[in-house]
Amino acid sequence: MITDPELDGAWEAEHAGERAEELAPRGRAEGAAGARRPWLWALGGAVAASAVWAGGLYAFGEKLAAPEISYRATKNLCEDFRAQALGRIAGDLHRYRPMNQQNDHPAVRGAICVLQNGESVSTLTVRAQVDLHKKTDPGAEFDVPSLWLAADIGAGRTEAVEGLGERAVVLVSPGDATVQLRVLDGGAVFTIEAYGTGRAQNAPADTAALHAAMAEDARALMAALKK
Template structure:
Protein backbone atom coordinates (compact mmCIF):
# COMPACT_ATOMS: atom_id res chain seq x y z
CA UNK A 1 0.00 0.00 0.00
CA UNK A 2 2.36 2.90 -0.97
CA UNK A 3 2.11 4.63 2.43
CA UNK A 4 -0.17 7.40 1.16
CA UNK A 5 -3.26 8.26 3.18
CA UNK A 6 -6.50 7.66 1.30
CA UNK A 7 -7.16 10.42 -1.22
CA UNK A 8 -3.65 11.85 -1.31
CA UNK A 9 -1.94 11.47 -4.69
CA UNK A 10 1.55 10.14 -5.18
CA UNK A 11 3.97 12.96 -5.95
CA UNK A 12 6.95 11.65 -7.91
CA UNK A 13 8.40 15.07 -8.77
CA UNK A 14 9.95 18.08 -7.08
CA UNK A 15 9.72 21.71 -8.16
CA UNK A 16 12.55 24.18 -8.10
CA UNK A 17 12.68 27.93 -7.53
CA UNK A 18 14.23 28.38 -10.99
CA UNK A 19 12.09 26.23 -13.26
CA UNK A 20 13.81 27.75 -16.32
CA UNK A 21 16.97 25.99 -15.14
CA UNK A 22 15.28 22.66 -15.86
CA UNK A 23 12.92 23.75 -18.65
CA UNK A 24 15.35 24.69 -21.43
CA UNK A 25 12.83 23.59 -24.11
CA UNK A 26 15.42 22.89 -26.85
CA UNK A 27 12.90 21.29 -29.23
CA UNK A 28 10.51 24.26 -29.07
CA UNK A 29 13.44 26.70 -29.24
CA UNK A 30 14.63 25.00 -32.42
CA UNK A 31 11.13 24.96 -33.97
CA UNK A 32 10.56 28.63 -33.12
CA UNK A 33 13.99 30.06 -33.95
CA UNK A 34 15.33 30.46 -30.41
CA UNK A 35 14.45 32.35 -27.25
CA UNK A 36 15.53 35.91 -26.45
CA UNK A 37 14.46 36.02 -22.82
CA UNK A 38 13.90 33.31 -20.22
CA UNK A 39 12.20 34.33 -17.01
CA UNK A 40 11.45 32.19 -13.96
CA UNK A 41 8.18 33.89 -13.12
CA UNK A 42 7.11 32.64 -9.77
CA UNK A 43 6.66 29.69 -7.53
CA UNK A 44 5.39 28.84 -4.09
CA UNK A 45 5.36 26.05 -1.55
CA UNK A 46 2.26 25.14 0.45
CA UNK A 47 1.21 22.03 2.39
CA UNK A 48 -1.42 21.34 -0.30
CA UNK A 49 0.33 22.53 -3.48
CA UNK A 50 3.85 23.34 -4.63
CA UNK A 51 4.22 25.10 -7.98
CA UNK A 52 6.64 26.97 -10.21
CA UNK A 53 6.54 28.61 -13.62
CA UNK A 54 8.90 29.65 -16.40
CA UNK A 55 8.44 31.90 -19.45
CA UNK A 56 10.56 31.82 -22.59
CA UNK A 57 9.98 34.61 -25.12
CA UNK A 58 11.26 35.30 -28.59
CA UNK A 59 10.71 37.10 -31.86
CA UNK A 60 9.62 35.53 -35.10
CA UNK A 61 12.28 35.55 -37.80
CA UNK A 62 10.24 37.76 -40.14
CA UNK A 63 9.89 40.49 -37.48
CA UNK A 64 6.09 40.37 -37.61
CA UNK A 65 5.68 39.52 -33.94
CA UNK A 66 6.79 37.19 -31.25
CA UNK A 67 5.86 34.24 -29.13
CA UNK A 68 5.84 33.09 -25.53
CA UNK A 69 6.30 29.58 -24.18
CA UNK A 70 5.03 29.19 -20.61
CA UNK A 71 5.55 26.13 -18.41
CA UNK A 72 3.78 25.63 -15.08
CA UNK A 73 4.36 22.68 -12.76
CA UNK A 74 1.88 21.99 -9.96
CA UNK A 75 2.44 19.30 -7.33
CA UNK A 76 -0.89 18.48 -5.67
CA UNK A 77 -0.10 16.93 -2.30
CA UNK A 78 -3.52 16.62 -0.63
CA UNK A 79 -6.07 15.98 -3.38
CA UNK A 80 -5.90 14.01 -6.59
CA UNK A 81 -5.98 16.38 -9.60
CA UNK A 82 -7.28 13.56 -11.85
CA UNK A 83 -11.04 14.10 -11.60
CA UNK A 84 -10.78 17.77 -12.66
CA UNK A 85 -7.83 17.44 -15.04
CA UNK A 86 -9.85 17.47 -18.28
CA UNK A 87 -11.60 20.70 -17.21
CA UNK A 88 -8.39 22.68 -17.68
CA UNK A 89 -7.06 25.49 -15.56
CA UNK A 90 -9.06 27.97 -13.52
CA UNK A 91 -8.03 30.64 -16.03
CA UNK A 92 -9.37 28.72 -19.02
CA UNK A 93 -12.63 27.96 -17.19
CA UNK A 94 -13.07 31.58 -16.07
CA UNK A 95 -12.23 33.23 -19.38
CA UNK A 96 -13.15 30.42 -21.71
CA UNK A 97 -11.10 28.97 -24.47
CA UNK A 98 -11.97 27.59 -27.87
CA UNK A 99 -9.54 24.69 -27.68
CA UNK A 100 -10.27 21.29 -29.08
CA UNK A 101 -8.64 18.71 -26.80
CA UNK A 102 -7.12 15.43 -27.94
CA UNK A 103 -5.47 12.65 -25.93
CA UNK A 104 -1.74 12.11 -26.41
CA UNK A 105 -0.63 8.57 -25.50
CA UNK A 106 2.64 7.61 -23.87
CA UNK A 107 3.32 10.60 -21.61
CA UNK A 108 2.34 10.55 -17.93
CA UNK A 109 -0.94 9.03 -16.81
CA UNK A 110 -3.01 11.40 -18.96
CA UNK A 111 -1.96 13.95 -21.56
CA UNK A 112 -4.13 16.35 -23.51
CA UNK A 113 -3.12 18.72 -26.29
CA UNK A 114 -5.37 21.65 -27.13
CA UNK A 115 -5.41 23.49 -30.42
CA UNK A 116 -7.72 26.07 -31.89
CA UNK A 117 -8.86 27.22 -35.29
CA UNK A 118 -9.09 30.79 -33.99
CA UNK A 119 -5.68 31.08 -32.34
CA UNK A 120 -2.67 29.20 -33.59
CA UNK A 121 -0.89 28.50 -30.33
CA UNK A 122 -1.19 25.28 -28.40
CA UNK A 123 -1.62 24.00 -24.87
CA UNK A 124 -0.24 20.70 -23.60
CA UNK A 125 -1.36 19.35 -20.21
CA UNK A 126 0.18 16.29 -18.55
CA UNK A 127 -0.99 14.60 -15.36
CA UNK A 128 1.19 12.05 -13.61
CA UNK A 129 0.11 11.14 -10.08
CA UNK A 130 -0.27 14.38 -8.16
CA UNK A 131 1.77 16.38 -10.69
CA UNK A 132 0.21 18.53 -13.41
CA UNK A 133 2.46 20.03 -16.08
CA UNK A 134 1.02 22.74 -18.33
CA UNK A 135 2.84 24.05 -21.40
CA UNK A 136 1.39 26.89 -23.44
CA UNK A 137 2.64 28.43 -26.67
CA UNK A 138 1.17 31.79 -27.69
CA UNK A 139 1.92 33.86 -30.77
CA UNK A 140 1.38 37.59 -31.02
CA UNK A 141 1.57 39.96 -33.96
CA UNK A 142 3.07 43.43 -34.07
CA UNK A 143 0.62 45.94 -35.43
CA UNK A 144 2.29 49.35 -35.70
CA UNK A 145 -0.40 50.51 -38.09
CA UNK A 146 -4.02 49.58 -38.53
CA UNK A 147 -4.00 46.03 -39.85
CA UNK A 148 -4.75 45.58 -43.52
CA UNK A 149 -7.68 43.16 -43.65
CA UNK A 150 -6.37 41.86 -47.00
CA UNK A 151 -2.89 41.14 -45.65
CA UNK A 152 -2.08 37.53 -44.94
CA UNK A 153 -1.21 36.59 -41.39
CA UNK A 154 2.45 35.69 -40.86
CA UNK A 155 3.27 32.05 -41.37
CA UNK A 156 3.45 29.91 -38.25
CA UNK A 157 5.36 26.69 -37.72
CA UNK A 158 3.45 23.50 -38.49
CA UNK A 159 1.07 22.68 -35.58
CA UNK A 160 2.00 18.99 -35.61
CA UNK A 161 5.71 19.84 -35.45
CA UNK A 162 5.04 22.22 -32.55
CA UNK A 163 3.05 19.54 -30.71
CA UNK A 164 5.86 17.01 -31.22
CA UNK A 165 8.41 19.56 -29.92
CA UNK A 166 6.23 20.38 -26.89
CA UNK A 167 5.85 16.67 -26.06
CA UNK A 168 9.63 16.16 -26.35
CA UNK A 169 10.34 19.13 -24.07
CA UNK A 170 7.63 18.02 -21.60
CA UNK A 171 9.20 14.57 -21.41
CA UNK A 172 12.63 16.14 -20.72
CA UNK A 173 11.27 18.44 -17.96
CA UNK A 174 9.44 15.55 -16.31
CA UNK A 175 12.67 13.51 -16.31
CA UNK A 176 14.62 16.45 -14.84
CA UNK A 177 12.13 16.96 -11.99
CA UNK A 178 11.52 13.28 -11.22
CA UNK A 179 12.48 12.19 -7.71
CA UNK A 180 14.44 8.95 -7.40
Protein backbone atom coordinates in the same frame (compact mmCIF):
# COMPACT_ATOMS: atom_id res chain seq x y z
CA MET B 1 -56.66 4.39 4.17
CA ILE B 2 -53.74 2.21 5.19
CA THR B 3 -51.29 4.14 7.33
CA ASP B 4 -47.76 3.57 8.53
CA PRO B 5 -47.93 1.89 11.98
CA GLU B 6 -45.33 4.31 13.29
CA LEU B 7 -47.56 7.24 12.39
CA ASP B 8 -50.88 5.76 13.56
CA GLY B 9 -51.89 7.14 16.99
CA ALA B 10 -54.30 4.25 17.70
CA TRP B 11 -51.58 1.69 17.14
CA GLU B 12 -49.29 3.61 19.50
CA ALA B 13 -51.93 3.60 22.26
CA GLU B 14 -52.71 -0.09 21.83
CA HIS B 15 -49.11 -1.26 22.02
CA ALA B 16 -47.71 1.26 24.48
CA GLY B 17 -48.04 -1.17 27.37
CA GLU B 18 -46.32 -3.95 25.50
CA ARG B 19 -43.40 -1.71 24.60
CA ALA B 20 -43.08 -0.59 28.25
CA GLU B 21 -43.02 -4.23 29.40
CA GLU B 22 -40.34 -5.09 26.87
CA LEU B 23 -38.12 -2.30 28.17
CA ALA B 24 -38.72 -3.07 31.87
CA PRO B 25 -36.72 -5.82 33.71
CA ARG B 26 -38.56 -9.14 34.03
CA GLY B 27 -38.02 -11.53 36.86
CA ARG B 28 -34.72 -11.71 38.72
CA ALA B 29 -31.76 -9.47 37.92
CA GLU B 30 -29.90 -12.46 36.56
CA GLY B 31 -32.68 -13.21 34.15
CA ALA B 32 -32.78 -9.60 33.04
CA ALA B 33 -29.05 -9.58 32.46
CA GLY B 34 -29.32 -12.81 30.51
CA ALA B 35 -32.10 -11.37 28.39
CA ARG B 36 -30.08 -8.27 27.63
CA ARG B 37 -26.76 -10.07 27.05
CA PRO B 38 -27.39 -11.08 23.37
CA TRP B 39 -28.42 -7.51 22.62
CA LEU B 40 -25.23 -6.18 24.23
CA TRP B 41 -23.11 -8.66 22.27
CA ALA B 42 -24.83 -7.57 19.06
CA LEU B 43 -24.26 -3.93 19.92
CA GLY B 44 -20.61 -4.60 20.71
CA GLY B 45 -20.16 -6.42 17.42
CA ALA B 46 -21.82 -3.60 15.51
CA VAL B 47 -19.61 -1.03 17.21
CA ALA B 48 -16.48 -3.06 16.49
CA ALA B 49 -17.49 -3.56 12.87
CA SER B 50 -18.22 0.15 12.53
CA ALA B 51 -14.83 1.00 13.98
CA VAL B 52 -13.06 -1.33 11.55
CA TRP B 53 -15.07 0.02 8.63
CA ALA B 54 -14.43 3.63 9.67
CA GLY B 55 -10.73 2.92 10.12
CA GLY B 56 -10.52 1.31 6.70
CA LEU B 57 -12.44 4.17 5.12
CA TYR B 58 -10.17 6.72 6.83
CA ALA B 59 -7.05 4.90 5.64
CA PHE B 60 -8.47 4.65 2.13
CA GLY B 61 -9.41 8.33 2.20
CA GLU B 62 -5.94 9.27 3.41
CA LYS B 63 -4.44 7.29 0.56
CA LEU B 64 -6.61 9.15 -1.93
CA ALA B 65 -6.12 12.51 -0.26
CA ALA B 66 -2.33 12.43 -0.09
CA PRO B 67 -0.88 11.12 -3.37
CA GLU B 68 2.73 10.12 -3.51
CA ILE B 69 4.45 12.80 -5.56
CA SER B 70 7.00 11.39 -7.97
CA TYR B 71 8.65 14.73 -8.76
CA ARG B 72 10.84 17.14 -6.84
CA ALA B 73 10.04 20.79 -6.35
CA THR B 74 11.95 23.08 -8.67
CA LYS B 75 13.89 26.07 -7.34
CA ASN B 76 13.93 27.77 -10.74
CA LEU B 77 11.65 26.33 -13.40
CA CYS B 78 13.33 28.29 -16.20
CA GLU B 79 16.57 26.49 -15.41
CA ASP B 80 14.89 23.07 -15.50
CA PHE B 81 12.70 23.82 -18.52
CA ARG B 82 15.21 24.11 -21.37
CA ALA B 83 12.63 24.12 -24.23
CA GLN B 84 15.21 22.82 -26.66
CA ALA B 85 12.69 21.26 -29.05
CA LEU B 86 10.62 24.45 -29.19
CA GLY B 87 13.85 26.41 -29.58
CA ARG B 88 14.60 24.53 -32.78
CA ILE B 89 11.33 25.90 -34.17
CA ALA B 90 11.30 29.45 -32.82
CA GLY B 91 14.91 30.20 -31.90
CA ASP B 92 16.57 30.51 -28.49
CA LEU B 93 13.77 31.01 -25.97
CA HIS B 94 16.13 31.69 -23.06
CA ARG B 95 17.81 34.66 -24.69
CA TYR B 96 15.25 37.30 -23.72
CA ARG B 97 14.63 37.71 -20.00
CA PRO B 98 13.03 34.44 -18.81
CA MET B 99 10.39 35.13 -16.18
CA ASN B 100 10.31 32.69 -13.28
CA GLN B 101 8.01 32.44 -10.25
CA GLN B 102 7.31 29.89 -7.50
CA ASN B 103 4.53 29.55 -4.96
CA ASP B 104 4.59 27.09 -2.07
CA HIS B 105 1.03 26.63 -0.82
CA PRO B 106 0.17 23.93 1.76
CA ALA B 107 -2.01 22.20 -0.85
CA VAL B 108 -0.10 22.83 -4.10
CA ARG B 109 3.48 23.82 -4.80
CA GLY B 110 3.50 25.64 -8.12
CA ALA B 111 6.14 27.04 -10.43
CA ILE B 112 5.85 29.04 -13.67
CA CYS B 113 8.35 29.95 -16.36
CA VAL B 114 7.58 32.28 -19.28
CA LEU B 115 9.89 32.37 -22.31
CA GLN B 116 9.75 34.29 -25.59
CA ASN B 117 11.87 34.52 -28.72
CA GLY B 118 11.96 38.31 -28.97
CA GLU B 119 12.42 41.44 -26.86
CA SER B 120 9.51 43.76 -27.70
CA VAL B 121 8.15 41.72 -30.62
CA SER B 122 8.17 37.93 -30.57
CA THR B 123 6.62 35.29 -32.76
CA LEU B 124 6.21 32.80 -29.96
CA THR B 125 5.74 32.93 -26.20
CA VAL B 126 5.91 29.74 -24.14
CA ARG B 127 4.59 29.30 -20.62
CA ALA B 128 5.56 26.24 -18.60
CA GLN B 129 3.92 25.39 -15.29
CA VAL B 130 4.41 22.59 -12.78
CA ASP B 131 1.92 21.95 -9.95
CA LEU B 132 2.79 19.40 -7.25
CA HIS B 133 -0.42 18.43 -5.43
CA LYS B 134 0.40 17.70 -1.79
CA LYS B 135 -3.12 17.16 -0.36
CA THR B 136 -5.41 15.69 -3.01
CA ASP B 137 -4.96 13.55 -6.09
CA PRO B 138 -5.24 15.83 -9.16
CA GLY B 139 -6.48 12.97 -11.33
CA ALA B 140 -10.13 13.50 -10.39
CA GLU B 141 -10.13 17.05 -11.78
CA PHE B 142 -7.59 16.71 -14.56
CA ASP B 143 -10.17 16.42 -17.35
CA VAL B 144 -12.17 19.45 -16.19
CA PRO B 145 -11.67 22.18 -18.82
CA SER B 146 -10.28 25.52 -17.73
CA LEU B 147 -13.02 28.15 -17.85
CA TRP B 148 -10.39 30.88 -17.82
CA LEU B 149 -8.65 29.43 -20.87
CA ALA B 150 -11.93 28.83 -22.69
CA ALA B 151 -12.98 32.44 -22.06
CA ASP B 152 -9.58 33.67 -23.20
CA ILE B 153 -9.20 31.71 -26.43
CA GLY B 154 -12.77 30.67 -27.20
CA ALA B 155 -14.02 27.21 -28.09
CA GLY B 156 -11.29 24.93 -29.33
CA ARG B 157 -10.59 21.27 -29.85
CA THR B 158 -9.13 18.82 -27.35
CA GLU B 159 -7.05 15.81 -28.32
CA ALA B 160 -5.62 13.00 -26.20
CA VAL B 161 -1.85 12.50 -26.32
CA GLU B 162 -0.64 8.91 -26.03
CA GLY B 163 2.55 7.77 -24.32
CA LEU B 164 3.03 10.80 -22.09
CA GLY B 165 2.55 10.44 -18.34
CA GLU B 166 -0.56 8.84 -16.91
CA ARG B 167 -2.80 11.03 -19.08
CA ALA B 168 -2.11 13.91 -21.41
CA VAL B 169 -4.32 16.22 -23.47
CA VAL B 170 -3.68 19.09 -25.87
CA LEU B 171 -6.09 21.98 -26.33
CA VAL B 172 -5.92 23.97 -29.56
CA SER B 173 -7.72 27.29 -29.95
CA PRO B 174 -9.54 28.32 -33.15
CA GLY B 175 -6.98 29.23 -35.80
CA ASP B 176 -4.28 27.35 -33.87
CA ALA B 177 -3.26 30.64 -32.22
CA THR B 178 -2.84 29.00 -28.80
CA VAL B 179 -1.82 25.45 -28.02
CA GLN B 180 -1.82 24.04 -24.50
CA LEU B 181 -0.44 20.65 -23.47
CA ARG B 182 -1.32 19.25 -20.05
CA VAL B 183 0.22 16.12 -18.55
CA LEU B 184 -0.86 14.27 -15.41
CA ASP B 185 1.70 12.02 -13.74
CA GLY B 186 2.68 11.00 -10.22
CA GLY B 187 0.67 13.60 -8.30
CA ALA B 188 1.87 16.42 -10.56
CA VAL B 189 0.36 18.37 -13.44
CA PHE B 190 2.67 19.75 -16.13
CA THR B 191 1.39 22.46 -18.46
CA ILE B 192 3.12 23.88 -21.53
CA GLU B 193 1.35 26.61 -23.46
CA ALA B 194 2.51 28.28 -26.67
CA TYR B 195 0.95 31.28 -28.38
CA GLY B 196 1.83 34.04 -30.82
CA THR B 197 2.35 37.55 -29.45
CA GLY B 198 3.22 41.04 -30.66
CA ARG B 199 2.60 41.59 -34.36
CA ALA B 200 2.55 37.86 -35.04
CA GLN B 201 -0.79 36.71 -33.66
CA ASN B 202 -0.39 33.10 -34.75
CA ALA B 203 1.86 30.31 -33.57
CA PRO B 204 4.20 28.69 -36.14
CA ALA B 205 2.29 27.41 -39.18
CA ASP B 206 3.38 23.77 -38.71
CA THR B 207 1.02 22.88 -35.86
CA ALA B 208 1.98 19.20 -35.91
CA ALA B 209 5.65 20.11 -35.43
CA LEU B 210 4.68 22.43 -32.58
CA HIS B 211 2.72 19.66 -30.86
CA ALA B 212 5.62 17.25 -31.20
CA ALA B 213 8.10 19.81 -29.84
CA MET B 214 5.88 20.58 -26.85
CA ALA B 215 5.54 16.88 -26.04
CA GLU B 216 9.31 16.40 -26.34
CA ASP B 217 10.04 19.35 -24.04
CA ALA B 218 7.41 18.17 -21.55
CA ARG B 219 9.03 14.73 -21.45
CA ALA B 220 12.45 16.32 -20.90
CA LEU B 221 11.10 18.49 -18.08
CA MET B 222 9.50 15.50 -16.39
CA ALA B 223 12.79 13.61 -16.59
CA ALA B 224 14.66 16.58 -15.11
CA LEU B 225 12.29 16.80 -12.11
CA LYS B 226 11.86 13.06 -11.54
CA LYS B 227 12.86 11.99 -8.04
